Amino acid sequence: MNILHLIGREKELFTEDIATHENKLSETVSSSRFLVIGGAGSIGQAVTKEIFKRKPKKLHVVDISENKMVELVRDIRSSYGYIDGEFRTFALDAGLTISLI
Numbered sequence: 001m002n003i004l005h006l007i008g009r010e011k012e013l014f015t016e017d018i019a020t021h022e023n024k025l026s027e028t029v030s031s032s033r034f035l036v037i038g039g040a041g042s043i044g045q046a047v048t049k050e051i052f053k054r055k056p057k058k059l060h061v062v063d064i065s066e067n068k069m070v071e072l073v074r075d076i077r078s079s080y081g082y083i084d085g086e087f088r089t090f091a092l093d094a095g096l097t098i099s100l101i
Contacts, residue, residue: 029054030085036061039089040068045075052076058086066091 004010018025034051038044039061048061063069069089076087 026054029056032056033058034060037063039063040065040072045072048072049076049079052083052087053080055083056085059083059088060086061089063089063091064093 004012029051034056036044036048036051036059039048040063044061044063048059051059061069061072063072069091073089
């Protein structure tokens with residue numbers, strides 16, 4: 001199935017730009033630290049994987065869903081293996097409670 005055809009495109013939007021700037025992009029990411037909030041959602045997973053494969057110093061991922069986080073880690077480990085940097089995940093929910101007195 002050609003997904004690009006389904007959305008009416010002939011080529012991916014950023015493929016050429018990423019290829020053109022891959023060295024600088026990888027250099028910047030590999031010397032940086034990242035916190036991805038909502039990292040187990042569809043966009044969060046894509047962002048997390050793009051960062052991970054460029055070997056950051058630190059990558060911390062936060063999401064409310066522990067199950068989706070486990071799936072993300074399994075997918076990353078099977079696709080990209082391990083990195084020298086710190087990769088940690090945190091399953092947590094940060095709610096806000098307001099009390100009026």
